[in-house]
Amino acid sequence: MQRFKAEFFKALAHPLRIRILEILAEGDKSVNEIQQLVETEGSTVSQQLTVLRAKNIVTGIKEGNRVIYSLRDPLIIELLDVAKKIFNNHLAETITMLDRLKDADKAE
Amino acid sequence: MQRFKAEFFKALAHPLRIRILEILAEGDKSVNEIQQLVETEGSTVSQQLTVLRAKNIVTGIKEGNRVIYSLRDPLIIELLDVAKKIFNNHLAETITMLDRLKDADKAE
DNA sequence: ACATAATATTCAAATAATCAGATATACTAT
DNA sequence: ATAGTATATCTGATTATTTGAATATTATGT
Known part of the structure; x- marks a missing residue:
């Protein structure tokens, strides 16, 4: 399965x-x-x-x-949409992470 | 992308x-x-x-x-669910197709 | 410090996926 | 019939993925 x-x-x-x-x-x-x-x-x-x-x-x-x-199957579209959402979440996370790294650099 | x-x-x-x-x-x-x-x-x-x-x-x-x-990300669960739905649809289709083949056999 | 358990990493071999070019098939128009 | 267009398939070279075995790491108990 x-x-x-x-x-x-x-x-x-x-x-x-x-x-x-x-x-x-x-x-x-x-x-x-x-x-x-x-x-x-x-x-x-x-x-x-x-x-x-x-x-x-x-x-x-x-x-x-x-x-x-x-x-x-139209559900394929829905599937791609959910994937996009997940993807955007992670992209956002990554950017946040990068921002923190930048801040840490400045703080040194 | x-x-x-x-x-x-x-x-x-x-x-x-x-x-x-x-x-x-x-x-x-x-x-x-x-x-x-x-x-x-x-x-x-x-x-x-x-x-x-x-x-x-x-x-x-x-x-x-x-x-x-x-x-x-909890959306992963949603993604798997949508995939399952698509999958079930196709499974159903396949079964229907097999049924028709069977019927066609009988009709010969 | 040592032995043990849990997890991770590295390596090489087997297998599978991708790509582009050549070739084949199917349809349309002349 | 022949030529032209659209799509599909085959082939071989290349690259990527999967796997188990061996090895390394990290934490725990003695």
Whole structure:
């Protein structure tokens, strides 16, 4: 069971894949549109989309010439949001920490 | 920015680390307690705790002989919950799909 | 000071993930 | 049929992750 969850998180554990998910959170897109937005080799984008598809995180449906990708579950957006919140908390903590270090320097 | 987020998810992308987080979600624990609960080599658990610490997901504070670990942010629990929901949705979908396959078999 | 228990760190080997270029497939238009 | 565009897959080189065993550190009890 943990193994499945780990697989799921592993699918999110890549900068380009996160970027793609954030893009898809705004609305469905074709591979081409995604490729242009992320400015990355076509094959690389395709490969990462394959990873996301394999983990059931996105689906691609063929529309004529192109394939339109979309998030499979709107909860993905919520997940990214919670992650962002956690992230901001820690960023804030880190900044506070840095401030203290600076103060300590001055006090010497 | 995406890189940081990816790092964060990467920290969750491991069965043992998820297991550890789920254990810590129930309450703080010492390394030893964790080791016994997960039934894994001591050094392995320690290494994974190091990973979680490095990503600011848990903190360990020394109490005499032992080190007590705890989640750094309660939002982690929320994150795992959302992940579980997504996971259950997909599990349900998969089961439905399997049912349909079964029905299709019968109909032949 | 010494032995013991708890935890952390280092190292090397095995395994897995990423990337870009070449190639393949599918669709559309001429 | 042929050419052009969109997407996917394969391949090999590179880099990262995981693991257990060995070693080190730190605190406690005698």
